[in-house]
Amino acid sequence: MSKQVTLENLLPGGFGLPTGQVIPGRGSIVVEPEIWEASKDHPVVAAQVKAGAIIVDGKGRKQPEASDVRDENGDTPEMAEMRKRFDASFAALTTELQAEKSKVGDLEARLAVGQSEQDGPKAPANQAGCGYAIAERGPGWFSITFDGKEVTKGLRKDAVERFEKLSDADKKAFVQANKAEA
Known part of the structure; x- marks a missing residue:
């Protein structure tokens, strides 16, 4: 046999x-x-x-061609090179994105306190021409100004007498509640 x-x-x-x-x-x-x-x-x-x-009978097996050789990710050498370039550009974009997110965070913080990008830091309130101040409109009538601009409607003295002792957040809330009519 x-x-x-x-x-x-x-x-x-x-x-x-x-x-x-x-x-x-x-x-x-x-x-x-x-x-x-x-x-x-x-x-x-x-x-x-x-x-x-x-x-x-197991004879004649071809050796894998260079294009058939794969790395641990299953990539050919060409694909592995492309992956490296992609990873590098992705890392650069991620870094750039983080920097931009940081800028957005800074701008949001400025907006929260009423500053624009060009304004820079605000001077403390109640200094001449800066921040909130109480202005007399006439006998017995007052308003709140911000940087010299009137931001509230006319108010009586008893409504504004404690204004300067309020926190910045409370001052903003007070101004919002008593906005000047346009």
């Missing part, structure tokens, strides 16, 4: 031998030596063996 021959098909689809046997796609079969002898010289079978698509 002679040794059987193992045929392995590396192609995705089945491969039929001229003798009727089919090697399943990416699979293998074991055939008698006579069947292999009758099939091996067929031009299509010989071409597939030569191309490395059909492996006979």
Whole structure:
């Protein structure tokens, strides 16, 4: 009794031998030596063996081509290089984004205290021409000004007499509640 021959098909689809046997796609079969002898010289079978698509008894396996070599991420060398470039540009953009977010945070903080980007820090309230101040509009009538501009409607003395003792947040709330009519 002679040794059987193992045929392995590396192609995705089945491969039929001229003798009727089919090697399943990416699979293998074991055939008698006579069947292999009758099939091996067929031009299509010989071409597939030569191309490395059909492996006979484990002989003739092709070494993986450079394009088939993959790293731990499953990337080809070209893809790995692209990944490195992407990671570098992503890191740079992330850094830039963080810087911009910081600027936004600073601007939001300034807006919360009523400053614009060009204003810079405000002088303490109640200094001449800076911050909130109480202005007399006429006998018994007062208003609150901010940097010299009237920001509230006319108020009686009892409504404004404790204004200067309020916190900045309370002053803003008071002004909002008593806005000047446009």
